[in-house]
Amino acid sequence: MTEEEGKKRTVEDATTTVNVVQKKQHQNRKLKNKKYKSKPIDPTAPLGVLQYEIANLLKEHDLTSAQTENDLKLILNDESVAQIYHRTVTNVPILQLSSNGDGLALIGHPTNIEGKQVVVVPFGLPGDVVTIKVFKSHPTYVESDLISIEKPSNIRDDSRISCRYFGSCSGCQYQAVAYLEQLELKRQTIINAYNYFASQLKQQDKLPEVDKTQGSPLELGYRTKLTPHFNVPNKNKEIEADFVPALGFGAKGRPTWRKTDGGSYSILDIEECNIGTQIINIGMKNERSRFKEEWKKYKNGATILLREDTHVLSDDNDNDKPEIIGSKNADGNVSLVEIEVDNGDKLLKTCVTESRQIVKEYVNGYTFEFSAGEFFQNNNSILPLVTNYVKENLSLDGLNSGLETYLVDAYCGSGLFSITCSKNVSRVIGVEVSADSVKFAERNAASNKIPNCKFIVGKAEKIFEDIDIPASQTAVILDPPRKGCDEVFLNQLAAFNPVKIVYISCNVHSQARDVEWFINNTTNGSQYQVESIKGFDFFPQTHHIESVAVLKRAV
Numbered sequence: 253m254t255e256e257e258g259k260k261r262t263v264e265d266a267t268t269t270v271n272v273v274q275k276k277q278h279q280n281r282k283l284k285n286k287k288y289k290s291k292p293i294d295p296t297a298p299l300g301v302l303q304y305e306i307a308n309l310l311k312e313h314d315l316t317s318a319q320t321e322n323d324l325k326l327i328l329n330d331e332s333v334a335q336i337y338h339r340t341v342t343n344v345p346i347l348q349l350s351s352n353g354d355g356l357a358l359i360g361h362p363t364n365i366e367g368k369q370v371v372v373v374p375f376g377l378p379g380d381v382v383t384i385k386v387f388k389s390h391p392t393y394v395e396s397d398l399i400s401i402e403k404p405s406n407i408r409d410d411s412r413i414s415c416r417y418f419g420s421c422s423g424c425q426y427q428a429v430a431y432l433e434q435l436e437l438k439r440q441t442i443i444n445a446y447n448y449f450a451s452q453l454k455q456q457d458k459l460p461e462v463d464k465t466q467g468s469p470l471e472l473g474y475r476t477k478l479t480p481h482f483n484v485p486n487k488n489k490e491i492e493a494d495f496v497p498a499l500g501f502g503a504k505g506r507p508t509w510r511k512t513d514g515g516s517y518s519i520l521d522i523e524e525c526n527i528g529t530q531i532i533n534i535g536m537k538n539e540r541s542r543f544k545e546e547w548k549k550y551k552n553g554a555t556i557l558l559r560e561d562t563h564v565l566s567d568d569n570d571n572d573k574p575e576i577i578g579s580k581n582a583d584g585n586v587s588l589v590e591i592e593v594d595n596g597d598k599l600l601k602t603c604v605t606e607s608r609q610i611v612k613e614y615v616n617g618y619t620f621e622f623s624a625g626e627f628f629q630n631n632n633s634i635l636p637l638v639t640n641y642v643k644e645n646l647s648l649d650g651l652n653s654g655l656e657t658y659l660v661d662a663y664c665g666s667g668l669f670s671i672t673c674s675k676n677v678s679r680v681i682g683v684e685v686s687a688d689s690v691k692f693a694e695r696n697a698a699s700n701k702i703p704n705c706k707f708i709v710g711k712a713e714k715i716f717e718d719i720d721i722p723a724s725q726t727a728v729i730l731d732p733p734r735k736g737c738d739e740v741f742l743n744q745l746a747a748f749n750p751v752k753i754v755y756i757s758c759n760v761h762s763q764a765r766d767v768e769w770f771i772n773n774t775t776n777g778s779q780y781q782v783e784s785i786k787g788f789d790f791f792p793q794t795h796h797i798e799s800v801a802v803l804k805r806a807v
């Protein structure tokens with residue numbers, strides 16, 4: 253610690269001592285009777301994962317949870333105690349990164365001289381030394397706002413930040429970090445996830461080393477879908493004649509004590525988003541102008557859909573020109589972006605705002621159509637790399653050569669993996685709960701001239717009702733939503749006993765939980781080994797990571 257840092261620490265400790273005295277004085281006052289109500293949390297959702305991260309931080313620093321508890325009853329019932337908790341703290345070293353991309357640190361406890369508080373610092377990077385304002389308390393941690401960076405981390409380079417909203421928008425966390433470093437941070441998120449949620453497999457030495465994260469070919473301008481939203485003020489609230497609500501994304505690092513003009517304090521007004529594609533940003537500009545006129549028609553808030561639609565332009569056939577429907581500019585013309593890609597194709601991009609409108613994407617030579625409001629992956633640039641990787645890891649080509657091979661695509665959406673992995677497979681069966689997506693999966697198989705795909709509407713486990721393909725010649729793709737697979741499905745998957753499982757997930761925590769449960773708790777699970785785990789960076793500049801785990805039946 254430098255002399256200057258030492259002085260700051262002394263000031264902080266002195267403040268803490270004064271606060272303890274103040275707190276004791278206030279303890280004698282009559283308390284109101286507000287109670288803290290904790291809400292149930294999915295352990296694999298960000299707040300659930302935070303509890304694992306806190307436990308890990310305490311272990312590393314030899315602290316007990318009793319030493320870091322916050323007295324919520326006191327804070328809720330005595331304003332002056334709340335003021336003691338919610339204070340500015342200087343000279344705070346950021347120790348770790350949460351999987352949500354926030355810094356984690358330990359600060360002195362305001363009412364327990366022996367204790368510490370765990371503090372979450374948005375936009376803090378490990379190695380930063382920062383000044384923070386604590387503004388909200390929870391039983392096991394406090395939330396803070398980053399006020400200033402006293403000493404930057406060696407992975408921080410603020411000159412890299414290319415978005416004017418970075419630091420107050422909840423969308424991106426890592427714009428100040430070099431891209432290769434971002435990939436390493438995300439690899440660490442995967443390692444941590446398996447440590448927390450597959451700890452038995454870790455202890456049993458049944459987990460491979462996590463591979464290097466595959467980067468996205470586009471680091472900015474990649475998002476083909478954005479959904480800015482707005483809230484309408486309560487009709488009893490007086491508003492200025494020219495008032496327009498904020499239209500954008502969740503605000504972060506801007507707590508209620510820092511009020512701004514207009515809109516809800518929880519939504520940040522956004523005019524452009526530099527992780528969005530060019531046409532999505534043009535659509536955002538168009539729709540913002542329209543929204544200024546039209547927001548009063550809405551009783552409550554709403555979300556505006558901006559989804560990129562792509563057409564390959566054919567020079568020689570005028571009849572092939574696409575029907576152009578999409579977001580219009582102030583002159584009433586549909587906004588278009590024309591680009592030429594490496595193979596010489598000319599692509600025409602529009603921005604669709606109607607959730608039922610059909611849009612197109614091109615992946616690895618295949619064309620996909622789907623309803624704009626339904627699920628489709630959001631970063632087209634990385635899809636050829638992911639689909640190739642999944643295909644290679646199904647290893648259907650080399651499976652007992654001469655025999656027929658089969659693929660089951662559970663949670664198949666509009667057929668992305670079924671279709672891109674269908675070559676050299678005898679049959680593909682996809683299952684998907686959304687009937688609309690299944691309709692498009694069938695249509696996509698037909699338009700791509702893939703005759704061997706069949707799709708079923710239903711929950712993933714429906715696939716096992718009448719399965720007539722041999723498990724020893726079958727590989728299974730899983731790509732569930734964030735909450736992961738349920739036990740009913742995993743039990744039936746294990747009973748079916750396929751040779752290979754490729755599990756793709758946008759929530760590596762539920763993936764790790766499912767992989768451990770499948771191997772250690774299902775009938776045939778112990779026959780499987782985890783062959784590889786690799787991250788794919790679908791969302792550069794953000795904390796999100798897509799993880800692909802490959803499981804192989806060893807016997």
Ligand SMILES: C[S@@+](CC[C@H](N)C(=O)[O-])C[C@H]1O[C@@H](n2cnc3c(N)ncnc32)[C@H](O)[C@@H]1O
Pocket residue numbers: 627628629662663664665666667668669683684685686689710711712713731732733758
């Ligand atoms: C992450 S998306 C993956 C879609 C597809 N694999 C793709 O990459 O385009 C998850 C899909 O699972 C579907 N889904 C959600 N719960 C399901 C369930 N219990 N059974 C089957 N499909 C489900 C959703 O509708 C969604 O299309």
